Amino acid sequence: xDALALSRLQFAVTAMFHFIFVPLTLGLSIMVAYMESRxxxxxxxxxxxxxxxxxxxxxxxxxxxxxxxxxxxxQFGMNWAEYSKYVGDIFGAPLAIEAxxxxxxxxxxxxxxxxxxxxxxxxxxALSIWLVAIATNLSALWILLANGWxxxxxxxxxxxxxxxxxxxxxxxxxxxxxxxxxxxxxxGYVVAAFFVMGISAWHLLKKSSVPxxxxxxxxxxxxxLASTLMVLIAGDFQAAQVAGTQPAKFAAMESVWDTQKAxxxxxxxxxxxxxxxxxxxxxxIPGLLSFLAFxxxxxEIKGLKDFxxxxxxxxxxxxxxFRAMTALGMLFILLSLVALIIARRxxxxxxxxxxKLMFFAMFLPYIAAQLGWIxxxxxxxxxxxxxxxxxxxAVSKAVSPVQVWASLIGFTLVYGxxxxxxxxLLTKFAKKGPDDDLSVLIASSRTQGV
Amino acid sequence: xxxxxLWFILWGVLWAVYFMLDGFDFGVGMLQRxxxxxxxxxxxxxxxxxPVWDGNEVWLITAGGATFAAFPTTYALMFSxxxxxxxxxxxxxxxxxxAFEFRGxxxxxxxxxxxxxAIFLGSFVPALLFGVAFGNIFQGLPMDGSGYHGxxxxxxxxxxxxxxxLFVLLFIEHGALWLAVKTKDNISERAGxxxxxxxxxxxxxxxxxxxxxxxxxxxxxxxxGNIILLAVPVLAVLALLGIKVxxxxxxxxxxxxxxxxxxxxxxxxxxxxxxxxxxxSSMDPNYSLTIFNSSSSIxxxxxxxVVALIFVPIVIAYQVWIYWIFRRxxxxxxxxSDKEAY
Numbered sequence: 001x002d003a004l005a006l007s008r009l010q011f012a013v014t015a016m017f018h019f020i021f022v023p024l025t026l027g028l029s030i031m032v033a034y035m036e037s038r039x040x041x042x043x044x045x046x047x048x049x050x051x052x053x054x055x056x057x058x059x060x061x062x063x064x065x066x067x068x069x070x071x072x073x074x075q076f077g078m079n080w081a082e083y084s085k086y087v088g089d090i091f092g093a094p095l096a097i098e099a100x101x102x103x104x105x106x107x108x109x110x111x112x113x114x115x116x117x118x119x120x121x122x123x124x125x126a127l128s129i130w131l132v133a134i135a136t137n138l139s140a141l142w143i144l145l146a147n148g149w150x151x152x153x154x155x156x157x158x159x160x161x162x163x164x165x166x167x168x169x170x171x172x173x174x175x176x177x178x179x180x181x182x183x184x185x186x187x188g189y190v191v192a193a194f195f196v197m198g199i200s201a202w203h204l205l206k207k208s209s210v211p212x213x214x215x216x217x218x219x220x221x222x223x224x225l226a227s228t229l230m231v232l233i234a235g236d237f238q239a240a241q242v243a244g245t246q247p248a249k250f251a252a253m254e255s256v257w258d259t260q261k262a263x264x265x266x267x268x269x270x271x272x273x274x275x276x277x278x279x280x281x282x283x284x285i286p287g288l289l290s291f292l293a294f295x296x297x298x299x300e301i302k303g304l305k306d307f308x309x310x311x312x313x314x315x316x317x318x319x320x321x322f323r324a325m326t327a328l329g330m331l332f333i334l335l336s337l338v339a340l341i342i343a344r345r346x347x348x349x350x351x352x353x354x355x356k357l358m359f360f361a362m363f364l365p366y367i368a369a370q371l372g373w374i375x376x377x378x379x380x381x382x383x384x385x386x387x388x389x390x391x392x393x394a395v396s397k398a399v400s401p402v403q404v405w406a407s408l409i410g411f412t413l414v415y416g417x418x419x420x421x422x423x424x425l426l427t428k429f430a431k432k433g434p435d436d437d438l439s440v441l442i443a444s445s446r447t448q449g450v
Numbered sequence: 451x452x453x454x455x456l457w458f459i460l461w462g463v464l465w466a467v468y469f470m471l472d473g474f475d476f477g478v479g480m481l482q483r484x485x486x487x488x489x490x491x492x493x494x495x496x497x498x499x500x501p502v503w504d505g506n507e508v509w510l511i512t513a514g515g516a517t518f519a520a521f522p523t524t525y526a527l528m529f530s531x532x533x534x535x536x537x538x539x540x541x542x543x544x545x546x547x548x549a550f551e552f553r554g555x556x557x558x559x560x561x562x563x564x565x566x567x568a569i570f571l572g573s574f575v576p577a578l579l580f581g582v583a584f585g586n587i588f589q590g591l592p593m594d595g596s597g598y599h600g601x602x603x604x605x606x607x608x609x610x611x612x613x614x615x616l617f618v619l620l621f622i623e624h625g626a627l628w629l630a631v632k633t634k635d636n637i638s639e640r641a642g643x644x645x646x647x648x649x650x651x652x653x654x655x656x657x658x659x660x661x662x663x664x665x666x667x668x669x670x671x672x673x674x675g676n677i678i679l680l681a682v683p684v685l686a687v688l689a690l691l692g693i694k695v696x697x698x699x700x701x702x703x704x705x706x707x708x709x710x711x712x713x714x715x716x717x718x719x720x721x722x723x724x725x726x727x728x729x730x731s732s733m734d735p736n737y738s739l740t741i742f743n744s745s746s747s748i749x750x751x752x753x754x755x756v757v758a759l760i761f762v763p764i765v766i767a768y769q770v771w772i773y774w775i776f777r778r779x780x781x782x783x784x785x786x787s788d789k790e791a792y
Contacts, residue, residue: 052790063551066504067544073514074540077529084529088522089746096515097757099508104765108505112772115501117790119775164747396530398598407537414541418548425555435789 006404007079021065027192029133036126053434083394090165098142106135148177152245183234191365193224198362201355218343224336243293247302249379252318263289263301318379325371453751454741457520462721466714468509475503477625479573498632523744524728534602546572578614585613590732609666619652630702669723686715
């Protein structure tokens with residue numbers, strides 16, 4: 001493999017690994033902050049226990065999200081120097097702003113939260129986890145505005161042999177970036193809701209700390225239903241953005257070969273890439289695809305045949321990932337709804353089958369999130385910046401295949417080890433359940449100082 | 451003053467603050483296994499930086515991000531030319547970060563000592579390699595119109611290594627003084643003594659560095675052209691002497707501040723010496739990366755200036771506030787009863 005293929009593989013490995021931890025951080029930070037706020041307002045020790053238990057899992061996950069994020073910032077320069085030179089005038093800004101505005105806030109207040117239990121008042125302590133939650137989500141905003149610019153570049157001109165920013169506001173209001181932000185954060189909330197429901201389900205099956213995990217499950221089920229419904233809305237926004245700005249990606253997602261008006265949405269499709277057609281198309285709902293894309297059932301959808309072969313993204317991975325992600329998204333709405341109904345009727349303990357299902361379902365939102373990024377990034381190929389710069393022209397010239405082999409092997413080993421340790425620790429502390437000995441803590445929880 | 455010059459100054463400030471803050475984290479990480487005699491002491495040592503190290507590290511991310519946003523060509527070439535060195539720094543920082551979080555969560559002696567090793571290497575390796583990288587930037591990198599003509603091993607030249615050793619010793623001194631201030635009893639005493647003893651080799655290496663810099667780099671040219679600028683290296687030397695003066699009297703907080711000034715002024719000395727280069731070429735000055743030929747457009751620099759002027763003071767304010775909250779030295783019994791601590 002050449003340096004380009006290796007660098008692409010390495011970016012995929014490191015970005016996907018990073019994105020195992022990020023979505024849980026996005027959602028669980030908010031849930032833990034909510035738990036601690038409930039503790040502050042009700043003084044109910046149950047909420048303090050919840051904050052501590054879920055907070056511990058949050059921190060184990062958070063550490064890996066942070067350290068794997070540093071890799072991403074380094075990699076643009078290390079492996080994609082031509083990209084960084086060509087678009088750095090625009091792309092560097094949101095990354096630098098993210099560090100200044102969001103990452104500082106998150107990293108400073110997480111320290112206060114971990115170590116500040118006896119140093120600041122209860123309210124200030126709860127405020128610090130809220131600041132972490134807000135900063136984490138704000139971080140996502142800047143990163144996704146940066147990615148949104150790669151998907152749909154706006155506010156720039158080609159000048160001095162590179163892309164230069166001429167309209168910062170255009171980047172901030174880029175519909176593609178904002179849709180991606182909305183879609184990504186709410187899907188992170190789904191990951192967190194299913195994580196909490198899954199671990200709670202495990203404990204409820206074991207009959208350990210039942211009131212604690214019933215309360216956790218119920219809270220997560222409400223959060224989950226709200227989030228899954230928001231993902232549906234966000235997904236609709238995003239699909240419309242893709243259809244409007246990246247017709248080749250949209251055609252690949254839906255496997256549309258011929259340009260057509262009033263395109264139907266086929267429930268069952270089997271693409272045949274070699275013959276440039278679909279070998280199976282079943283249960284088409286007339287005009288629905290056009291309606292989803294442009295909110296007009298007569299609108300024209302561009303087909304893949306309108307693009308030369310080298311300008312088409314890899315069709316099968318884009319198509320399959322999109323279908324699977326969408327199906328999972330629908331499943332999550334259903335599961336959250338059932339979960340909430342059972343929880344509200346207080347039937348959780350007797351619903352063994354459902355609890356087992358929810359335990360295993362905990363892993364599915366992670367998969368859906370990865371599939372979503374495959375659609376976004378593979379579907380944008382062969383472009384690194386859509387319509388402006390090809391991925392093949394973006395790779396570092398000074399870096400040899402040997403160097404990238406070495407780093408790729410290094411990342412695989414290091415990340416493999418970290419994944420192993422992280423899963424071990426998460427399992428250990430998740431199984432352990434909440435700490436019942438809060439007497440020390442409550443007694444020493446002085447409201448001194450600030 | 452142009453925006454490129456402004457961003458060059460900000461770039462220097464970001465690195466200086468980063469080294470001043472994460473510098474003592476590195477020092478503490480390097481000293482943890484030597485100053486901590488048992489597990490309780492080892493825990494106290496890492497918990498002394500627990501609340502702040504993560505926020506300190508973000509100054510590096512911001513320095514990197516600012517390089518990207520303000521000088522994208524320098525960011526691109528620096529990171530791709532120094533690929534292997536940066537990769538090693540990255541792995542070291544990854545291990546250091548998770549080691550703090552994971553060390554206390556395993557429950558066995560072997561687990562703890564494995565993460566202690568990660569804390570040591572995760573602190574020593576970046577300290578050394580940041581020094582090596584900056585030493586090589588001061589000398590210039592072998593680059594011309596056809597690209598870069600070095601490898602990881604070309605970086606390990608005598609001047610690069612000497613700068614690396616200087617960084618390691620500066621950070622050990624800095625970390626020892628931090629521990630003398632932020633811990634109590636035995637650890638504090640041992641750390642104070644160590645700081646006083648380590649000052650001698652630090653001085654020797656610092657003097658050697660100043661002399662070698664004259665022969666290996668062009669850094670002094672700017673200072674000879676503008677005598678007022680000499681105040682910066684002079685302050686560095688005075689602050690370095692101040693460490694000894696205060697340290698000998700047992701005034702470790704004052705010595706720690708002196709060590710902060712030393713690190714900032716050493717960084718400024720290097721940065722002023724580089725101007726207007728960000729990375730000089732050791733082969734042909736025409737291929738040096740300067741703040742003028744590698745910067746972003748003025749429009750981007752203006753946007754970034756507004757962002758920096760609003761948010762950097764806010765960041766400094768809340769970070770100072772957090773340091774204030776954790777101002778008291780910590781003791782072993784406090785840590786051992788705290789389930790949330792590292």
